[in-house]
Amino acid sequence: MSVFKPEKSLWIYHLNTGSCNGCDIEILAALTPKYDAERFGVKLVGSPRHADIIVATGPVTAVAKESVLRVIDQVPEPKAIVVVGVCGITGGVFRGGYSIAGPLDTLVPVDVYVFGCPPKPEGIMVGILKAAEVLELKRKGVYQKDVVKITETGGVL
Numbered sequence: 001m002s003v004f005k006p007e008k009s010l011w012i013y014h015l016n017t018g019s020c021n022g023c024d025i026e027i028l029a030a031l032t033p034k035y036d037a038e039r040f041g042v043k044l045v046g047s048p049r050h051a052d053i054i055v056a057t058g059p060v061t062a063v064a065k066e067s068v069l070r071v072i073d074q075v076p077e078p079k080a081i082v083v084v085g086v087c088g089i090t091g092g093v094f095r096g097g098y099s100i101a102g103p104l105d106t107l108v109p110v111d112v113y114v115f116g117c118p119p120k121p122e123g124i125m126v127g128i129l130k131a132a133e134v135l136e137l138k139r140k141g142v143y144q145k146d147v148v149k150i151t152e153t154g155g156v157l
């Protein structure tokens with residue numbers, strides 16, 4: 001697979017919308033020296049105001065919904081949103097539950113889905129790099145909405 005080389009560092013904000021933490025642990029694994037996301041310029045930031053890409057997990061609980069939307073709104077445009085894990089994509093095992101207000105793409109536009117429960121760090125890395133491609137198209141003003149789907153091991157569907 002050819003690897004997209006972003007022109008700029010990718011500052012990501014990790015947003016847990018109510019996940020079981022399984023996907024979140026895999027995101028952290030992708031940032032550790034073993035997978036070394038930093039070699040692509042991927043940097044975790046503590047404020048959405050500093051981020052280019054949101055990496056979201058979980059089905060969006062009703063309690064979290066307002067905070068989730070506020071955080072996403074704080075990320076400057078253009079931005080890209082990656083949803084990690086089937087709970088974030090379809091609601092997963094939480095779908096239809098009384099406490100669920102998502103999935104996220106019913107509330108805001110999502111650019112990349114990474115399937116799996118949870119996906120592997122390799123899949124998350126590919127998802128972030130695909131989001132970087134989307135971001136570059138948005139910056140150039142030539143983006144045409146087309147959700148990118150990534151398998152749990154990093155294959156492009």
Ligand code: SF4
Pocket residue numbers: 019020021022023024057058084085086087088092093116117118
């Ligand atoms: S997709 Fe699986 S690992 Fe990820 S939040 Fe849902 S239940 Fe947890």
